[in-house]
Amino acid sequence: MSMVSAGASQIGRSLPRLEGRAKVTGRAEYVHNLRLPGMLYGKIFRSTVAHGRIRRIDTAAARALPGVFRVVTGEDICKVIPNPYYGPAFHDQPILALDKVYHVGQPVAAVLAADPHVAEQAVQLIVAEYDELPAVYDEVEAVTSKAVVHDELKPAGAFADLKHLQGRKNTNVALDYHLRRGDAEGALAQADHVFEHEFRTQQVMHTPLEPFVSVAEPRENGITIHSASQGPSFVRVEIARLLGWPENKVRIKVPYLGGGFGGKLYIKLEALVAALALIARRPVKIALTMEEQFYQITKHAATLRIKSGVSKDGRITARKCEVWWNGGAFADVGPRVTQKSGFSACGPYDVDNVHIDSYALYTNLPPAGALRGFGIPQLCWAYESHTDMMARALKLDPIEFRRRNLLRDGRPQATGTLVHDTPLEKILDRLAVRLNWGAPFDRGNGTVRRGRGVAIGFKAVISPTTSMAIVNVSADGSATVYVGTVDMGQGSDTAMAQLAGEVLNLPAESITVVHSDTDVTPYDMGTLGSRSLYHMGHAVKTAAEEALAKLRALAREVGLPEGTNVPVAELFRRKYGMQAGNVIGTGSFVPSYTPPEPGTGLTTNVTPFWMAGGAGCELEVDTETGHVRLIKLVNVADAGRQINPRIVETQLSGASIMQLGFTMSERMDFEAGQMTNASLADYKIPGLHDLPRVIENEAVESYEPSGPFGAKGVGETATFAVSPAIANGIEDAVGVRLMQLPLTPEAVYRALRAAHGTPLGEE
């Protein structure tokens, strides 16, 4: 029954983002713009030592500064939150330091003032003295170091799979993950060729252009927190836990986000502003500076060791991976990265004998969490560099070598879960076509040499996770969608409106998407890991279907024969005698999941879907300077059925450019735990001149049968393969292999000097 006049299908429509005009006209709401009556600004005093016992904190001068409302230390926090430790996997992070500090930049005290400049000035007047403790910074050293970051592990109570770690003492290993399939050692011993390489990645920052910001507002009977958060439902539960309150006394409201990239997940500033607001009995806002963001959350540096056994005919028969994740001082979601990406350490290859060890390490650096790819870009950097090095050693074409070993649909991934609907081969084919792989290639000459590289990766979605949605049809036939998904630039509002519109046969433009507000929008696990379109998309589709069924029931009730084409508004008028009423559908979705077997890590169902993405590049290397210039970057990805091709395209280009920054220039530099480049003047994110001359993005034709209308997430896919594709291109151009990110001119130059003594062309 067509309830409204039929329009074009909403699926596959390159509808401009619903919020686009609001953003470019400056009307879109951000927490940064929020001021509340009586609001105080909080500024944070931070640790200057990487590991130490607090001897004393002298706040007298700060308190004496005119205009200062209050100076708060960890002890004050304990008066409103007796056990002020939080974290999504481990309750290891204090709201403000208690007794000890664990990394440079850790919040130690906070100043509240009506004027943020006064608060900042007062922060400068605080003096803290520490007894410094031995510190550890390197993730591999951390395994055996006598410098122990935390005395005892404190896994979050909610997770059964972490319970065995409770109370484990004197270790920096927060979590060790192991997967064993087949007989890797045996197969390695029998392999025709064995290759082993070690790669490293650096610590980097998410750099959301809207820095972290939260405002807490005490209410009678509760608290409202306005936060730039990707996970309002999680924040609600965690704040309720910290305060010992029921969930519904805690309200988390999230307007638009100026980027998140995994940084704004879990508790960031929310616990601190909540505690400060309860202490002050006033609204409190904390907005980090761009510089402070470097101390809030980062991406895991990692050391990755890969060993493969290969048969004469170029088939990988065994693989052993060891990965050490540098989690910094607090675990954040690092243990989940260790596990949930750990099992993908082998890459998208069909290998019968697999041995994976993945370790989440504590060190005395700023904490690391998820960053657009949840560990996969680090893994892919390693395994796709490794793949190319093997191909080169075996004198096989790198695409051909990959093709021989690719995981095909129906074959088991490392965990034993059969791969389905994952067009890895199609991606590789399209990369080859777009790079003109078989055709002659101008390799440059003189001091500028040219090369090409490809890489391919894939990722499981975090499972099992839950999303719920409400779809509310108004009496004039327009509709509202209530979702906890946070639109942080990825276009989720538009996509959800398109999905609901497709079911209800309404143009997406007539659908309003209500922003995250935990008193309003139902539970969602979080906007992360490319899960929203699939999970929330399902919930929205189900809710819209329920609403449609109710509309059809309403049509029957008011005596319309099945199939009558009557506008929705008319149905309501017949039922209620006027423009009144709603039809409300609800939907929830949690995919099926089979937990891995303890010990082996094997399971038949580790993820509801896989996301695959490949990158290819043409580049030139200036051998005199080491400077690498990208001529062309090709991103080919699997997006399932595209709901909005224009948004898919921008997700692919955006993700690849972000990864390009991590590949070419971004690196947090530390000396003895002190970051030496904590500013965007010294920490280089890609600018317009750093972009490839050509970026091509392609979503291959694909369909995820378990996805809503065949869709799957695409927010991370184009991050996976960029780094190794470029490193592979550099070796192709100038014959040197870089084992460590970023691929700076200096690194290339040094490698060239080491290999050739002099720049090419001057030989």
Add this chain to the structure above:
Amino acid sequence: MSMVSAGASQIGRSLPRLEGRAKVTGRAEYVHNLRLPGMLYGKIFRSTVAHGRIRRIDTAAARALPGVFRVVTGEDICKVIPNPYYGPAFHDQPILALDKVYHVGQPVAAVLAADPHVAEQAVQLIVAEYDELPAVYDEVEAVTSKAVVHDELKPAGAFADLKHLQGRKNTNVALDYHLRRGDAEGALAQADHVFEHEFRTQQVMHTPLEPFVSVAEPRENGITIHSASQGPSFVRVEIARLLGWPENKVRIKVPYLGGGFGGKLYIKLEALVAALALIARRPVKIALTMEEQFYQITKHAATLRIKSGVSKDGRITARKCEVWWNGGAFADVGPRVTQKSGFSACGPYDVDNVHIDSYALYTNLPPAGALRGFGIPQLCWAYESHTDMMARALKLDPIEFRRRNLLRDGRPQATGTLVHDTPLEKILDRLAVRLNWGAPFDRGNGTVRRGRGVAIGFKAVISPTTSMAIVNVSADGSATVYVGTVDMGQGSDTAMAQLAGEVLNLPAESITVVHSDTDVTPYDMGTLGSRSLYHMGHAVKTAAEEALAKLRALAREVGLPEGTNVPVAELFRRKYGMQAGNVIGTGSFVPSYTPPEPGTGLTTNVTPFWMAGGAGCELEVDTETGHVRLIKLVNVADAGRQINPRIVETQLSGASIMQLGFTMSERMDFEAGQMTNASLADYKIPGLHDLPRVIENEAVESYEPSGPFGAKGVGETATFAVSPAIANGIEDAVGVRLMQLPLTPEAVYRALRAAHGTPLGEE
């Protein structure tokens, strides 16, 4: 299955209001406190003539005042809203005057400025010239007056029953309502006694202590209006109609209200602020002063003529009622008052032959709408004064006379609808007991004389109307209720939490009630006419029951046997592996209703329930001054089953005190359409010293089988009978009968002088 540990039942709990602490600590949100960035204040320039054609409006001096952002007239409004006429029954009210003005105080222009004082100053600089037109002020004169307020009737398109009025010209009768049952004329001709009296009531004001206030905020793709409104769903639909937008582009948000009493229904300032905000492209706030409220909306003055035929044995055999409602210049909901209260003009009496005519009149006074009782207090004033006068003439005890004629359950009310579950007799009995009716009574002496009076009334609920609710259970077992019902002091949040808690077996304190926000809370017809507890109560109960059914299904799904007592939180953990997810129930309610037959006005089902209330008083009259002092006021009411007895009690005392003001002192005085006492200095609402020494409130034991847990609304019940009970007491004390409200000392004194020549005691 008890899903949570069983607590005490939530029904019948005198739980303190959930919002009580927020209100007394100043934390409760009101629109008056809302300031938005870039917000402009609007001040209104108003008509100084009662009826006139606008010759010119000179805004030059106002525009020239430094700080004035813009001066807006009706013509400017037309640029954003081409047809700017609104109204719930008739589209007769322009946002700002166009061509003509219809009453003193009508908005003619508006000034916008960032500083409200500048805006106010600029208003004083506007000059308007009018060609005055003949005006009419009296509701009875309006029927035949050559002064016609509106050239043509413009009923709202939505209502089929008003369609026949479309385009009717040159009449002040907006709507004429007629009911005919039996043969009133014939029965009057044959009656042993015939009594005919004419009563009048005055125009009064709602006097919400929070004056009208609205803030409009233009958004990309829509508009948000924060408004002190009792009917956000209606406002949304009406603003969408005015703008020609779909409903979901219009968001109406309502926090707490500082009183409403029917005044804040339908469009008040919302259309004006919306138009101004769209013109200014900035947020616009208008907050009326207490004085301006007198021109916004009032209560109908009325002239009521009642004629009864009575048999020798004191049975009323016939009744003829004519009622003229003074609607002022714009119909507002007056036509509905005319109809929906019109059919109750006979009162709670069992009369076989009924003839009712009820007229909604336009006059050149400020518009009148609903005010706590929807016309019933005016009708009851007349019919219960009439009842007492007949009893006195027949030398029957007034209680006994009423008892003989009361409508019993199962007997047809005037419309033919059978009365059910309406404890009229019980109320009368309890009044008699509480006044010690049979016992000797000290009648005073000298210049101070004492008397007693009783009265009883009843009311149908406005039908058919719709409410919808969502109940959302969080993973820790707390819950949230989404309702459009506006808590304006009546305690609806608390009641809704109790109803949901009763179903879910949760204490009401652990339930959050989300405030009206049309993007969030589903449709509700409006918070009016004592309908919310019944209608929204049903919707909440149904939604909670659906949530409970889903919780039970969840329990079965996770393998718990029926009847297992497992906390809700544990269910969610078993389902989702963590504290995640929600269970969402939705509910809607629209009671059955049979429209009246055209012509006779008869129907078998005019209302789902009846509300009955009686009042009794002991008073003394100072015959030297005419001053009436209430010794005791007794309110006995039917509340069905009481959800929260403490709130019922405050509703009864609050309603009776409000009606006491209308009875004793409040009156808007007009001279040729100019109000002469538009200030709380001159317009007297009850103060502490005007209260009776004793107020007793009693809700009789009753149960509404069609109500949620047996409940029915009680917000208006104690307004019905106060005025006639006091007038009856005055006659009992000093033998004079006042036919017109208010019963001021002057009126009493004049009546005494007219009757006795000199004060009593000086004879």
